[in-house]
Amino acid sequence: MSENVFPVPTTVAETALVDNAKYLAMYERSVKDPAGFWGEAAKRLDWAKPFTKVKNTSYDPHNVSIKWFEDGELNVSYNCVDRHAASKPDAVAIIWEGDDPKDSKAITYGALKDEVCRFANVLKAHGVKKGDRVTIYLPMIPEAAYAMLACARLGAVHSIVFGGFSPDSLAGRVEDCASSVIITADEGLRGGRKVPLKANVDAALAKFAGVSSVLVVRRTGGDVAMQAGRDFYYDDEAAKVSADCPAEPMNAEDPLFILYTSGSTGKPKGVLHSSGGYLVYASMTHEYVFDYHPGEIYWCTADVGWVTGHSYIVYGPLANGATSLMFEGIPTYPSASRFWDVVDKHKVNIFYTAPTAIRSLMGAGEELVKKTSRASLRILGSVGEPINPEAWLWYYNVVGDGRCPIVDTWWQTETGGILITPLPGATALKPGSATRPFFGVQPAVVDAEGNILEGATEGNLVLLDSWPGQMRTVYGDHERFVQTYFSTYKGMYFTGDGCRRDADGYYWITGRVDDVINVSGHRMGTAEVESALVAHPKVAEAAVVGYPHDLKGQGIYAYVTLMSGEEPTEALRKELVAWVRKEIGPIASPDLIQFAPGLPKTRSGKIMRRILRKIAEDEFGSLGDTSTLADPGVVDDLIENRQNRR
Numbered sequence: 277m278s279e280n281v282f283p284v285p286t287t288v289a290e291t292a293l294v295d296n297a298k299y300l301a302m303y304e305r306s307v308k309d310p311a312g313f314w315g316e317a318a319k320r321l322d323w324a325k326p327f328t329k330v331k332n333t334s335y336d337p338h339n340v341s342i343k344w345f346e347d348g349e350l351n352v353s354y355n356c357v358d359r360h361a362a363s364k365p366d367a368v369a370i371i372w373e374g375d376d377p378k379d380s381k382a383i384t385y386g387a388l389k390d391e392v393c394r395f396a397n398v399l400k401a402h403g404v405k406k407g408d409r410v411t412i413y414l415p416m417i418p419e420a421a422y423a424m425l426a427c428a429r430l431g432a433v434h435s436i437v438f439g440g441f442s443p444d445s446l447a448g449r450v451e452d453c454a455s456s457v458i459i460t461a462d463e464g465l466r467g468g469r470k471v472p473l474k475a476n477v478d479a480a481l482a483k484f485a486g487v488s489s490v491l492v493v494r495r496t497g498g499d500v501a502m503q504a505g506r507d508f509y510y511d512d513e514a515a516k517v518s519a520d521c522p523a524e525p526m527n528a529e530d531p532l533f534i535l536y537t538s539g540s541t542g543k544p545k546g547v548l549h550s551s552g553g554y555l556v557y558a559s560m561t562h563e564y565v566f567d568y569h570p571g572e573i574y575w576c577t578a579d580v581g582w583v584t585g586h587s588y589i590v591y592g593p594l595a596n597g598a599t600s601l602m603f604e605g606i607p608t609y610p611s612a613s614r615f616w617d618v619v620d621k622h623k624v625n626i627f628y629t630a631p632t633a634i635r636s637l638m639g640a641g642e643e644l645v646k647k648t649s650r651a652s653l654r655i656l657g658s659v660g661e662p663i664n665p666e667a668w669l670w671y672y673n674v675v676g677d678g679r680c681p682i683v684d685t686w687w688q689t690e691t692g693g694i695l696i697t698p699l700p701g702a703t704a705l706k707p708g709s710a711t712r713p714f715f716g717v718q719p720a721v722v723d724a725e726g727n728i729l730e731g732a733t734e735g736n737l738v739l740l741d742s743w744p745g746q747m748r749t750v751y752g753d754h755e756r757f758v759q760t761y762f763s764t765y766k767g768m769y770f771t772g773d774g775c776r777r778d779a780d781g782y783y784w785i786t787g788r789v790d791d792v793i794n795v796s797g798h799r800m801g802t803a804e805v806e807s808a809l810v811a812h813p814k815v816a817e818a819a820v821v822g823y824p825h826d827l828k829g830q831g832i833y834a835y836v837t838l839m840s841g842e843e844p845t846e847a848l849r850k851e852l853v854a855w856v857r858k859e860i861g862p863i864a865s866p867d868l869i870q871f872a873p874g875l876p877k878t879r880s881g882k883i884m885r886r887i888l889r890k891i892a893e894d895e896f897g898s899l900g901d902t903s904t905l906a907d908p909g910v911v912d913d914l915i916e917n918r919q920n921r922r
């Protein structure tokens with residue numbers, strides 16, 4: 277091994293759930309006998325009706341079908357709440373840490389049950405039944421977890437929209453799944469600033485009429501418009517109902533939630549996850565990947581608007597009866613030591629965050645970390661994008677004082693849970709590598725033709741067989757599901773990621789190979805940003821690519837051709853950035869806009885993105901063959917006026 281290798285620390289090995297020999301044995305069993313392995317694993321949940329069939333999956337592009345535990349019945353809310361409320365009502369389920377460091381509270385499993393039941397009864401009173409879709413547009417407050425679990429209790433399907441999305445993005449998602457109820461808050465609070473959630477809902481509903489009830493949680497008490505007969509304050513409604521609501525038994529394959537995510541083309545896809553397989557997988561990965569021991573305080577800093585929040589703030593930890601910390605704020609408020617202050621305040625043992633946060637805190641300096649104790653920390657985690665070795669080493673040495681393994685977890689919205697990851701007691705770490713597959717996961721590296729490559733190699737990452745947490749379909753568009761994931765390489769699930777596998781069988785994810793970019797761990801389709809730009813009256817054409825960005829991982833680089841007669845001014849540049857923020861949301865703001873009189877196109881009119889990517893990456897010395905361009909001259913102008921000069 278030529279790289280730096282970090283062995284399992286002895287203190288971690290002493291108590292770890294799994295050592296290397298056990299990992300290898302369990303892994304082998306999981307792929308040789310998936311039905312036996314997952315049938316046993318599923319016993320971690322309480323089933324209302326036991327399943328008799330474990331796995332029934334096909335990746336055949338003519339018949340893609342994924343079913344796990346298909347004749348079993350269970351309720352996700354019961355599994356995450358009631359069984360722990362019965363056995364340990366006073367154990368803390370959620371520690372909530374508010375935006376303001378003075379604001380925090382603990383919610384026990386007993387209290388969680390009352391809150392979830394009450395929330396479910398409010399939804400019922402507003403007509404929500406099994407199978408209905410409910411949109412959740414909330415800040416990081418406990419009510420977000422109550423609302424999710426309340427939907428699950430009734431068998432309603434939740435669709436959470438991240439609070440940073442614009443009214444237009446929200447409207448598109450509400451309409452796509454035909455939600456008749458939206459749960460929101462008056463305002464969110466992040467870094468001391470207010471986020472106008474209810475006003476955004478009002479703006480979204482001005483365009484779309486299918487919503488009958490908007491439930492508004494009071495967070496700031498801000499003055500918001502309330503439309504009589506449509507808008508209701510949640511606390512008023514909750515006062516009218518009881519804290520007793522039976523959990524509806526659901527088929528394992530009944531949908532639990534939809535979560536919209538960006539693809540390489542078109543509008544965001546509604547990724548649909550199941551009840552049984554998803555929960556088995558989220559719960560099992562949470563326990564093993566974080567080596568979770570009962571009583572430990574676990575903190576995932578994600579937002580519930582992303583899949584990480586679904587699987588590793590709410591469903592996985594609560595299914596395991598864990599104590600999950602939920603944080604409303606941002607890493608830099610009131611200061612850049614907030615994360616470490618919260619770790620000390622709540623004696624956090626396991627801490628899971630994103631490389632973009634690590635990089636920005638790294639920039640704030642070591643002193644802000646070192647002045648805190650962090651002695652409670654045992655395991656660190658990373659997710660969302662490749663972590664560069666410098667950030668890894670800083671996280672390991674400075675934050676973890678060289679004693680906490682880092683689990684670099686590779687997965688996707690589509691996968692429901694972590695697929696490639698170290699296990700703290702089993703895996704020697706290499707900075708920047710997600711290392712080895714979790715139980716039941718069969719990664720392979722293929723070339724462009726889909727040939728499976730052996731040994732140390734590089735290519736595209738595919739998965740050869742199903743795991744219980746896999747998405748089941750694109751909501752309302754199964755054909756798109758088949759096309760997107762199963763048609764590039766026959767009989768395989770295509771991840772969209774490139775990767776390298778080293779001589780030790782470790783995987784190194786190199787990033788997306790499609791037109792999806794990853795900005796601060798937020799996934800964005802370049803096509804979405806392009807369509808927002810061309811919707812501006814002064815824009816004729818736009819092409820968007822990613823480029824390396826020190827803090828964000830990737831930044832958004834937009835090439836824009838204006839309508840003839842329009843002047844390329846600084847003011848217009850600002851206007852276009854504001855326009856995209858309004859159309860999609862702040863996370864989609866272009867970092868660089870280059871006005872381009874012409875884009876490099878083939879004679880058939882296809883934009884050659886390879887060239888645009890190279891220029892954005894500041895590697896215009898190696899543009900490759902430009903002879904097939906209709907007008908090779910545009911390239912000189914693009915290079916001349918590039919926006920990324922360092």
Ligand code: WT7
Pocket residue numbers: 537583584658659660661662663684685686687688689690710771772773785786787788794797798799
């Ligand atoms: C894409 C999925 C998984 C929850 C958050 C993101 C990238 C994710 C890693 C990692 C390298 C990673 C991939 C993947 N990604 N984790 N540990 N190392 N890349 O979910 O928004 O669906 O994005 O994020 O490119 O395909 P997502």
